[in-house]
Amino acid sequence: MVSSRVLQLLGLACLVSAVPARAGSDSHLLxxxxxxxxxxxxxxxxxxxxxxxxxxxxxxxxxxxxxxRIPSEQYTKVNQSALSVSxxxxxxxxxxxxxKCWKQSASVVLNSGRFIHGILLTKGYRPxxxxxxxxxxxxENKYISPNITCRWDSVGRQTTGVPTKHTLFLRVIPILExxxxxxxxxxxxxxxxxxPNFMELEIWVEAHNKxxxxxxxxxxxxxxxxxxxxxxxxxxxxxxxxxxxSLLINWNRPVAKEYVVGLTYxxxxxxxxxxxxxxxxxxxxxxxxxxxxxxxxxxxxxxxxQVRCKHAKEGFGYWSEWSHSATKRTPEGAPTxxxxxxxxxxxxRVQVVCKDPLFANGKIxxxxxxxxxxxxxxxxxxxxxxxxxxxxxxxxxxxxxxxxTILKEIHLADRKSVRVDVIAINSVGGSAPAxxxxxxxxxxxxxxxxxxxxxxxxxxxxxxSPPNRSPVSEYIVEWVSGDQVDWQRENGSTRLTAIxxxxxxxVCYSVSVYPIYSGWLGRAATMEAFLEQGVPxxxxxxxxxxxxxxxxxxxVWMEIPQDERRGFITNYTIFxxxxxEKRFVLVPAxxxxxxxxSLTGNTKYDTWxxxxxxxxxxxxxxxxFITLKYEDGVIELIVVCVSLGFLFVVVMMMxxxxxxxDVIKRNFWPQIPNPGxxxxxxxxxxxPLKAETPKENCLSGISxxxxxxxxxxxxxxxxxxxxxxxxxxxLSEEHSSGIGGSSCMSSPRQSVSDSDEGSxxxxxxxxxxxYSSVVASSxxxxxxxxxxxQQAIFSRSESTQPLxxxxxxxxxxxxxxxxxxxxxxxxAGNEDGTSQLExxxxxxxxxxxxCPLEEDSEQTASADEQSADWLPAAPISSYxxxxxxxxxx
Numbered sequence: 001m002v003s004s005r006v007l008q009l010l011g012l013a014c015l016v017s018a019v020p021a022r023a024g025s026d027s028h029l030l031x032x033x034x035x036x037x038x039x040x041x042x043x044x045x046x047x048x049x050x051x052x053x054x055x056x057x058x059x060x061x062x063x064x065x066x067x068x069r070i071p072s073e074q075y076t077k078v079n080q081s082a083l084s085v086s087x088x089x090x091x092x093x094x095x096x097x098x099x100k101c102w103k104q105s106a107s108v109v110l111n112s113g114r115f116i117h118g119i120l121l122t123k124g125y126r127p128x129x130x131x132x133x134x135x136x137x138x139x140e141n142k143y144i145s146p147n148i149t150c151r152w153d154s155v156g157r158q159t160t161g162v163p164t165k166h167t168l169f170l171r172v173i174p175i176l177e178x179x180x181x182x183x184x185x186x187x188x189x190x191x192x193x194x195x196p197n198f199m200e201l202e203i204w205v206e207a208h209n210k211x212x213x214x215x216x217x218x219x220x221x222x223x224x225x226x227x228x229x230x231x232x233x234x235x236x237x238x239x240x241x242x243x244x245x246s247l248l249i250n251w252n253r254p255v256a257k258e259y260v261v262g263l264t265y266x267x268x269x270x271x272x273x274x275x276x277x278x279x280x281x282x283x284x285x286x287x288x289x290x291x292x293x294x295x296x297x298x299x300x301x302x303x304x305x306q307v308r309c310k311h312a313k314e315g316f317g318y319w320s321e322w323s324h325s326a327t328k329r330t331p332e333g334a335p336t337x338x339x340x341x342x343x344x345x346x347x348x349r350v351q352v353v354c355k356d357p358l359f360a361n362g363k364i365x366x367x368x369x370x371x372x373x374x375x376x377x378x379x380x381x382x383x384x385x386x387x388x389x390x391x392x393x394x395x396x397x398x399x400x401x402x403x404x405t406i407l408k409e410i411h412l413a414d415r416k417s418v419r420v421d422v423i424a425i426n427s428v429g430g431s432a433p434a435x436x437x438x439x440x441x442x443x444x445x446x447x448x449x450x451x452x453x454x455x456x457x458x459x460x461x462x463x464x465s466p467p468n469r470s471p472v473s474e475y476i477v478e479w480v481s482g483d484q485v486d487w488q489r490e491n492g493s494t495r496l497t498a499i500x501x502x503x504x505x506x507v508c509y510s511v512s513v514y515p516i517y518s519g520w521l522g523r524a525a526t527m528e529a530f531l532e533q534g535v536p537x538x539x540x541x542x543x544x545x546x547x548x549x550x551x552x553x554x555x556v557w558m559e560i561p562q563d564e565r566r567g568f569i570t571n572y573t574i575f576x577x578x579x580x581e582k583r584f585v586l587v588p589a590x591x592x593x594x595x596x597x598s599l600t601g602n603t604k605y606d607t608w609x610x611x612x613x614x615x616x617x618x619x620x621x622x623x624x625f626i627t628l629k630y631e632d633g634v635i636e637l638i639v640v641c642v643s644l645g646f647l648f649v650v651v652m653m654m655x656x657x658x659x660x661x662d663v664i665k666r667n668f669w670p671q672i673p674n675p676g677x678x679x680x681x682x683x684x685x686x687x688p689l690k691a692e693t694p695k696e697n698c699l700s701g702i703s704x705x706x707x708x709x710x711x712x713x714x715x716x717x718x719x720x721x722x723x724x725x726x727x728x729x730x731l732s733e734e735h736s737s738g739i740g741g742s743s744c745m746s747s748p749r750q751s752v753s754d755s756d757e758g759s760x761x762x763x764x765x766x767x768x769x770x771y772s773s774v775v776a777s778s779x780x781x782x783x784x785x786x787x788x789x790q791q792a793i794f795s796r797s798e799s800t801q802p803l804x805x806x807x808x809x810x811x812x813x814x815x816x817x818x819x820x821x822x823x824x825x826x827x828a829g830n831e832d833g834t835s836q837l838e839x840x841x842x843x844x845x846x847x848x849x850x851c852p853l854e855e856d857s858e859q860t861a862s863a864d865e866q867s868a869d870w871l872p873a874a875p876i877s878s879y880x881x882x883x884x885x886x887x888x889x
Contacts, residue, residue: 124162
């Protein structure tokens with residue numbers, strides 16, 4: 001421990017003695033070592049020494065790395081005048097390390113610039129050994145170039161402060177001549193005077209920088225192995241008609257044997273249009289040859305061939321570039337595979353179609369076809385094969401796309417199975433027959449299970465499970481888009497495959513898988529799929545179904561055409577907006593109509609439908625409508641209700657008119673008495689009258705005069721004496737209808753005097769005929785009159801009605817209605833104390849009923865008022881029926 005400290009002090013003393021005197025006089029601090037180059041990841045120790053002053057000691061010093069103070073734990077005090085620090089080298093950027101004094105004495109503060117010192121730390125990585133050293137000498141014309149280019153891989157990292165350089169060394173043995181060149185990259189070119197053919201070369205690379213140097217592995221090889229020649233020249237292909245499955249290739253050496261003794265070759269070929277090359281095994285072309293026959297090729301197929309070469313020693317040398325492509329078609333041969341037979345069913349029509357055999361080996365000129373049912377009967381009417389000629393252009397024939405040929409269209413009954421056999425013929429021969437059994441619908445064999453179709457990697461992939469019954473010999477994968485149909489065949493063990501046809505993006509394909517049971521066609525399993533989905537080309541066109549309602553409207557739209565969908569419709573979004581609001585509704589993809597509800601009446605709405613796929617959405621056309629102010633049918637309902645109400649009122653009025661027809665008739669059409677039924681002709685003041693006390697309600701509106709019973713008796717006696725006079729059609733003034741026509745009455749009025757005057761009076765409506773009646777004031781219908789003296793009542797009425805003939809001849813009328821009653825006589829009272837006259841009056845008045853019936857009380861009252869004006873002064877039996885009582889028939 002002591003010895004190490006002593007050695008450190010000695011080193012510092014030497015370093016101080018080596019510092020120039022001027023430097024010591026300028027600064028009192030000095031860091032050792034000066035400007036070091038440090039390896040990243042190592043530990044670095046620096047020492048700060050105090051020189052030419054005793055004002056400060058090691059305790060007054062501290063360290064800064066750039067602007068960061070280093071913790072004191074990393075310090076080591078060497079002595080009173082030296083302080084060291086240890087730090088880990090990190091980061092690739094350069095940094096400054098400072099030694100400073102923190103003492104605040106006057107001398108230190110005034111001379112602070114002399115109490116600081118710093119060094120620049122440069123960081124880097126040690127160089128590592130280069131790898132994969134290779135060198136190449138290219139061919140120039142017919143010779144090998146003297147410029148040898150070498151490449152290697154640089155290993156490790158380097159910084160801008162400590163860059164790594166590489167030096168390429170090339171030594172020619174045995175003359176020991178060395179060539180070198182230095183570069184900062186990983187490629188260098190060494191130029192020699194002449195290419196050392198048939199000599200040995202030693203080549204290596206040295207990587208070096210400020211932290212060290214290292215060499216790569218030394219490459220020792222014969223000079224010919226670093227040569228890279230040009231491709232073989234003049235490559236030719238020969239096709240021979242007798243060998244339809246082979247091609248002969250010839251070429252020339254790229255360089256003379258004087259420069260490269262032995263060469264080896266490599267041949268590859270492919271069919272025209274293919275991207276996959278087939279390589280000839282290397283041991284067949286390892287010799288230095290200039291021709292080769294490629295065998296086991298496909299007849300009538302275009303092949304592309306290329307050749308390259310290198311030094312013959314295995315594992316050394318560099319392959320030349322591939323020669324130019326030589327193209328040739330093999331001769332035709334007989335088809336070696338069957339036609340690809342299929343059918344397309346439309347309703348009950350079946351199109352028998354086929355593709356050329358996969359290995360047609362020539363141009364197909366015709367197909368031989370035979371169709372027969374399962375009983376062996378030939379359906380085309382002949383046991384011979386039917387020939388179907390194929391006429392194609394040269395472009396179609398040379399196309400790599402297999403063409404589909406329609407062989408025949410047949411009508412297939414529902415309960416009929418047919419077998420179709422087809423042979424493809426070219427110019428050399430025919431293929432083996434292809435067979436397909438099209439079963440009847442009732443006996444179709446089961447389909448595959450669990451079919452899935454999905455896009456992946458630019459292809460449509462299919463996966464399925466086989467049926468449970470007998471094993472399947474093969475599968476047919478069919479895809480249909482519009483009227484385009486194509487198919488491919490898969491072997492019976494296939495469960496997963498991709499469609500190999502040319503599919504288009506944004507086109508919907510109906511993909512089906514058919515199992516084939518030894519030629520018998522099974523039922524299809526079908527799904528729709530897109531190779532890639534996109535945004536629909538257009539949105540749905542929306543319209544109204546009928547008229548909008550008050551708060552609802554039914555929208556309808558047509559599905560987007562299949563060729564414009566560009567994907568599966570996931571849903572429709574219905575937007576509808578007014579001036580105050582905007583709403584939307586999501587509906588499923590299988591919906592083509594929707595009823596908007598909760599709308600505002602008498603409001604304009606704009607609506608449109610958005611169709612969405614997984615790739616995006618497209619707006620449809622806008623449609624505007626205005627909701628009704630009233631709900632549909634409200635106005636009609638109001639009209640119907642008003643009409644029904646009016647009809648109800650009319651019906652009720654009609655019913656009221658029917659039930660109250662008599663009242664209405666009296667009010668609007670007053671009852672006019674029939675003069676033909678008048679009894680005025682039988683009236684006479686002397687006619688005996690049995691008076692009756694009138695009922696109050698029966699005689700209202702009638703003028704009444706009270707007379708005595710004796711006066712009534714005189715009236716009846718006068719009536720009795722006046723009967724003979726009525727037969728003469730002349731009434732005297734004493735027998736007039738006026739009130740003074742009898743001894744009981746006052747002065748008489750004008751009456752009908754003779755027939756001439758009667759006729760004049762009949763024509764004059766202004767003349768007045770006065771009718772009068774005397775009613776006895778005794779009891780009615782056996783009622784006991786009051787004890788007060790009874791008086792007869794004399795009623796009169798005035799009427800403008802003229803007298804009729806029947807009234808002037810009342811004899812027969814009176815006799816028909818009432819039998820002649822004896823004259824009233826005074827007699828002793830009867831059992832109840834009434835006089836004989838009262839009894840007779842009672843007998844006369846009893847058949848007559850002036851009072852109206854209960855139900856006709858109103859009608860009778862009105863009639864009484866009208867009848868009171870024309871009551872004739874005749875016997876009571878003559879005019880009582882006119883006052884509403886019963887009338888004898």
